[in-house]
Amino acid sequence: MQLETQPVRYQTKQAMVYYTVRDAIMQCRLKPGQRIIAEEIAQQLKVSHIPVREALQQLQSEGLVENTPHIGATVAAISPQSVVEVFTLMEGLELVASRIVCQKINEAYLTQLEDLLRDMDEALAQEESERWADLNTRFHRTIARVTDMRMLQEMTKRVLDHWDRLRRYFFNSVLSTRLHKAQEEHHAIVAAIREKNQAKLEALVIAHNQAALAAYMYTMNQ
Numbered sequence: 001m002q003l004e005t006q007p008v009r010y011q012t013k014q015a016m017v018y019y020t021v022r023d024a025i026m027q028c029r030l031k032p033g034q035r036i037i038a039e040e041i042a043q044q045l046k047v048s049h050i051p052v053r054e055a056l057q058q059l060q061s062e063g064l065v066e067n068t069p070h071i072g073a074t075v076a077a078i079s080p081q082s083v084v085e086v087f088t089l090m091e092g093l094e095l096v097a098s099r100i101v102c103q104k105i106n107e108a109y110l111t112q113l114e115d116l117l118r119d120m121d122e123a124l125a126q127e128e129s130e131r132w133a134d135l136n137t138r139f140h141r142t143i144a145r146v147t148d149m150r151m152l153q154e155m156t157k158r159v160l161d162h163w164d165r166l167r168r169y170f171f172n173s174v175l176s177t178r179l180h181k182a183q184e185e186h187h188a189i190v191a192a193i194r195e196k197n198q199a200k201l202e203a204l205v206i207a208h209n210q211a212a213l214a215a216y217m218y219t220m221n222q
Contacts, residue, residue, distance in 0.1 A: 003044050013047045017055035020045060025064050025075055026161055028168045036065065036073040062158075078169055083216045086162045091209035093144070093156050098205055100147040102198040109146050113190050116142065117183075124183055132179060133167055139186060143193075170219050178215050185211070 003020050010016040021041065024030040038052045045052075056073050059065040066076050076082070116139045123132040137160050144156040185208045192201040 003041065012051070013045075014051040014054045014058075017041065017045055017047060017051045018058055021055060022059060022062075022064065025059070026165045026168075028165065030075045032075050032078045032169065034075045035071060036075060038073065078166065080217060080220055082162075083166060083220065084213065086159060086166060087209045087213035087216075089155075089159045090140075090163065091206060093152060093159060094140070094205045094209070095202055096152060097144050097147050097156075098201045099198060100149070101143060101193055102196045102201060104146055104148065105193055105196065109142065110190075110194055112142055113139065113193070117186060117190060120183060120186065124179055129179060132183075133164070136182075136186075137164065143189075166216060170216060178212065181211065182208070 003024055010019065021030070021036070030036065036056065038049060038056065041047075041052045042049050056065055060067065060073075063082075064076050066074050068074050116135055120132055120135045120139065123129070123135060140160060141153070141156060144153045147153070185204065189201065189204050189208065192204055
């Protein structure tokens with residue numbers, strides 16, 4: 001188990017362990033079901049067992065680490081239920097955002113969304129799927145930011161982090177078949193936002209998340 005620390009100054013050793021292990025889980029360098037050996041983490045990061053234990057407890061509270069009887073800490077599995085949970089929560093958060101976005105949207109935010117769409121179109125044309133995925137995260141977080149609701153933004157970021165883990169795990173089999181269709185849906189979403197058509201926007205948000213969910217579930221069942 002090789003961990004990669006970031007060139008960031010952390011306030012505590014616990015925070016350093018937490019972000020380092022969390023990043024490895026989200027990037028799928030630590031794979032679902034893989035055992036997490038606290039002693040190895042402590043040795044690699046040159047810390048005691050206490051910050052490692054605290055970090056693993058925090059990751060467990062986020063659903064990223066599980067304690068398995070007779071095995072110990074393992075990276076949380078990606079199950080059909082966890083996939084459903086990600087897209088159900090994302091749909092719910094974006095439906096809430098939709099109602100507010102149609103009231104609060106301004107030209108500055110529309111310009112940001114349209115600029116992101118152009119960058120995403122370019123990434124698709126150049127077959128830069130990793131870049132497209134990063135821009136996709138920014139796109140959805142920008143919509144959440146329009147609401148000016150901090151909790152909604154934080155929850156959206158957290159769910160998108162879990163989506164990022166899913167797409168890395170299923171990368172070749174899902175994104176390769178979903179990218180162009182998903183991008184068409186993004187263009188339709190921005191058009192509805194520009195029109196301030198709440199009913200249309202909500203329908204598009206539901207369809208977008210349900211189509212993504214169906215693609216991941218289809219892959220899991222193969």
